[in-house]
Amino acid sequence: MTRRGGAGGAQALSLLPVDPPAPPAAGLYALVAVDVGGRGPDQLFTYTIPPEQAADVVPGRRVRVPFGQSRSALGVVFEVATASDVPVARLRPLLQVCDGGPVLRPVDLDLCRWLAERAVCSLAQAAHALLPPQGVTDKTALGYHPVETGADVVEQLRHAPAQLAAWQALLAHAGATAAELGKRGVRRAALSVLVRRGLAVARPIPVRRDPFSETPLPAADTPPQETPAQAAALAALAPALDGPAFGGFLLFGVTGSGKTEVYLRAIERVLAAGRQAVVLVPEIALTPQTVSNFRRRFGSRVAVLHSALGAGERHDEWWRIRRGEVDVAVGARSAVFAPFPRLGLIVVDEEHEPSYKQEEAPRYHSRDVALWRGERHGIPVVLGSATPDLETFWSASRGGLTLLPLPSRVAERPLPAVARIDLRERPGAGLFAPELEEAMRRHLDARRQVLLFLNRRGFAPVILCGDCGFTARCQSCSVTLCYHDADRALHCHYCGARRETPRVCPRCSGHVLRLRGSGTERVAQEVTRLFPEARVLRMDLDTTGTKGAHHRIYEDFRAGRADVLVGTQMVAKGWDVAGVTLVGVVDADTALHLPDYRGAERTFQLLCQVAGRAGRGIEPGEVVVQTHTPDHYAVAAAATHDYATFAREELALRQAAGFPPFSRLLRVLCWSPRAALAEGAAVRLAESLRPALPPGVDLWGPSQAPLAQLRGQHRWHLALRGPDGPTLRRLAREALARTEGRLGGARVAVDPDPFSML
Numbered sequence: 001m002t003r004r005g006g007a008g009g010a011q012a013l014s015l016l017p018v019d020p021p022a023p024p025a026a027g028l029y030a031l032v033a034v035d036v037g038g039r040g041p042d043q044l045f046t047y048t049i050p051p052e053q054a055a056d057v058v059p060g061r062r063v064r065v066p067f068g069q070s071r072s073a074l075g076v077v078f079e080v081a082t083a084s085d086v087p088v089a090r091l092r093p094l095l096q097v098c099d100g101g102p103v104l105r106p107v108d109l110d111l112c113r114w115l116a117e118r119a120v121c122s123l124a125q126a127a128h129a130l131l132p133p134q135g136v137t138d139k140t141a142l143g144y145h146p147v148e149t150g151a152d153v154v155e156q157l158r159h160a161p162a163q164l165a166a167w168q169a170l171l172a173h174a175g176a177t178a179a180e181l182g183k184r185g186v187r188r189a190a191l192s193v194l195v196r197r198g199l200a201v202a203r204p205i206p207v208r209r210d211p212f213s214e215t216p217l218p219a220a221d222t223p224p225q226e227t228p229a230q231a232a233a234l235a236a237l238a239p240a241l242d243g244p245a246f247g248g249f250l251l252f253g254v255t256g257s258g259k260t261e262v263y264l265r266a267i268e269r270v271l272a273a274g275r276q277a278v279v280l281v282p283e284i285a286l287t288p289q290t291v292s293n294f295r296r297r298f299g300s301r302v303a304v305l306h307s308a309l310g311a312g313e314r315h316d317e318w319w320r321i322r323r324g325e326v327d328v329a330v331g332a333r334s335a336v337f338a339p340f341p342r343l344g345l346i347v348v349d350e351e352h353e354p355s356y357k358q359e360e361a362p363r364y365h366s367r368d369v370a371l372w373r374g375e376r377h378g379i380p381v382v383l384g385s386a387t388p389d390l391e392t393f394w395s396a397s398r399g400g401l402t403l404l405p406l407p408s409r410v411a412e413r414p415l416p417a418v419a420r421i422d423l424r425e426r427p428g429a430g431l432f433a434p435e436l437e438e439a440m441r442r443h444l445d446a447r448r449q450v451l452l453f454l455n456r457r458g459f460a461p462v463i464l465c466g467d468c469g470f471t472a473r474c475q476s477c478s479v480t481l482c483y484h485d486a487d488r489a490l491h492c493h494y495c496g497a498r499r500e501t502p503r504v505c506p507r508c509s510g511h512v513l514r515l516r517g518s519g520t521e522r523v524a525q526e527v528t529r530l531f532p533e534a535r536v537l538r539m540d541l542d543t544t545g546t547k548g549a550h551h552r553i554y555e556d557f558r559a560g561r562a563d564v565l566v567g568t569q570m571v572a573k574g575w576d577v578a579g580v581t582l583v584g585v586v587d588a589d590t591a592l593h594l595p596d597y598r599g600a601e602r603t604f605q606l607l608c609q610v611a612g613r614a615g616r617g618i619e620p621g622e623v624v625v626q627t628h629t630p631d632h633y634a635v636a637a638a639a640t641h642d643y644a645t646f647a648r649e650e651l652a653l654r655q656a657a658g659f660p661p662f663s664r665l666l667r668v669l670c671w672s673p674r675a676a677l678a679e680g681a682a683v684r685l686a687e688s689l690r691p692a693l694p695p696g697v698d699l700w701g702p703s704q705a706p707l708a709q710l711r712g713q714h715r716w717h718l719a720l721r722g723p724d725g726p727t728l729r730r731l732a733r734e735a736l737a738r739t740e741g742r743l744g745g746a747r748v749a750v751d752p753d754p755f756s757m758l
């Protein structure tokens, strides 16, 4: 399809070899999804199509449409029709056709429709997740070419050495940009003169905004001999990879079992057949390190997609994928939508990670999207984890997914021994029990590396008056403020508010303000106090705010330029640092007591993942876990790396309580700056839902959310529980439709299969 110079001006689409061209539309009316906050899945607005644009307006095309009295908005054409339900007199023509062709293909429009239903959002919100960034176009620069005039140019430029040098550079590098020529010593002024004299012409050429411009291609690696378990997994995958055919697989491999090598080989096979692959990794694990694993094997055929890219880079990577100029896309959550022309495989690494759930509209889970695409495109989907989401595991154990086990670490390396330290027997002990301190000493003396994990940043999470019990709380969120030693101030970890630390109690003027509990800052200080010689690094949100900081800390630690790394869950994910022989968990219980049915599962996963960082090199690893609940089944099972036992206990509890995977949940959150409005909206929705509930569906609430206030918004919620998701989603949509315009201006979010109940 070559249709240059559409009304939008962007020429990117002109190069598309993507889908067969859409049939010429003889339609008169365009049904357009416009993002105006609507939430029905079928909310399309009708516009008339001006005759001169009839050929260009096809499903999937972006258009600009009039909206309201005097505004315009961007939308996506979903359908073109020859008849309209809306009286023609009330219709307005669409204003402009954007891009050089349709951005979304028919299969993408189907995905939008599915997503709108699945996430209870509007088609426009769904489409937003599939579109390249808005308002960005291809970047061009001028490329310079020499012009043969027949004259002796060298003679002509005899007295202008700068121009002569520029001319000679052009002969050798025709089409180069001024920036590229500049690196060869050619000055811009000289180029301009050559153009003026008719000896050179400048033509616009596309310039790629390259996310790898500062990370050169790593040297190619030699793939290791596969282990028998890896070979078995690949053999089981082969028919689906080669078919290709849909299949859902759970690559269930303990930490250090070599899951990545299985992905790499599966992708190799897909590429050899001329198809392409998407690899999802959790946002936090999307380090240059992870990406270079793939670049080492697949070179420049790798694109990346994640939130740290600039809009221009994202635009360019998106189109490279769409045009099939690359074969592998590595990215975070939203990369699951990567629009490859011949998709052959989707990998979701660490599939249990909460970051795969998008917490704003469209509220999707990448795993669900991956499985939908797998089925639709007829290709395999590989979910990988050492600690699968219980819902995934349950599905696998009932035959919904094929289980591919990697039961042991590569090279017969043992999983680390885990010791639990019962903090209840150590009242008043310092941050580290003697066992942990002694272990740190032992490993540091042996010149090995230590990783300390505490899932809480700052110095102390609570500041408390010893006289009256006052605690400092955030004014716009219902949480205590955390003391940070770096600026000696109080911080809210939810809204970011910062306050001076009071010298006396604001309530009773008492002078005994105490810091309670500890965060990573305090842990790092304590390590330095106990081991003044040790080089200590800290990795948490506070130390990784600047671009590349995360990578720098990781590289320093990996290269052995530090002995101890203290960190939050950032350090638990997928790291492969051979020097780490001791992992200390300062407090294993942080997630256990959250008001969330997943608390035990999160605890088990985090402990297994962080313990899995120890002993990945030649030396065996050791893990020390400090806990107040050593006998809790999640802590006990993590200590023996025993997923099966944990899953059995947790599934029995979930079944008894009727929680997922034995039911489905859907949460509705209402918020407003005024408490009464948030409450009123939740009450009204509940009233609308209650008479509509079919047997087997429960309504919980309405009640104040556990996080009753966030960023100044008061929050109320309610939840539906029932045997199947579609029923819950239909009930929610219908209740929203019935209460439309009667919720007092409170904002409402529907969250099917919620990850957070806070």
Ligand code: ADP
Binding pocket: 224, 225, 226, 227, 230, 253, 254, 255, 256, 257, 258, 259, 260, 261, 410, 411, 576
């Ligand atoms: P996981 O993701 O399962 O925790 P990784 O994929 O990070 O494990 O692999 C752990 C380590 O084992 C890596 O350093 C990797 O290079 C290495 N490895 C993987 N497969 C093999 C193999 N077949 N032979 C030797 N080393 C391997």
Ligand code: ZN
Binding pocket: 474, 475, 476, 477, 492, 493, 494, 495, 496, 497, 711
């Ligand atoms: Zn706050």
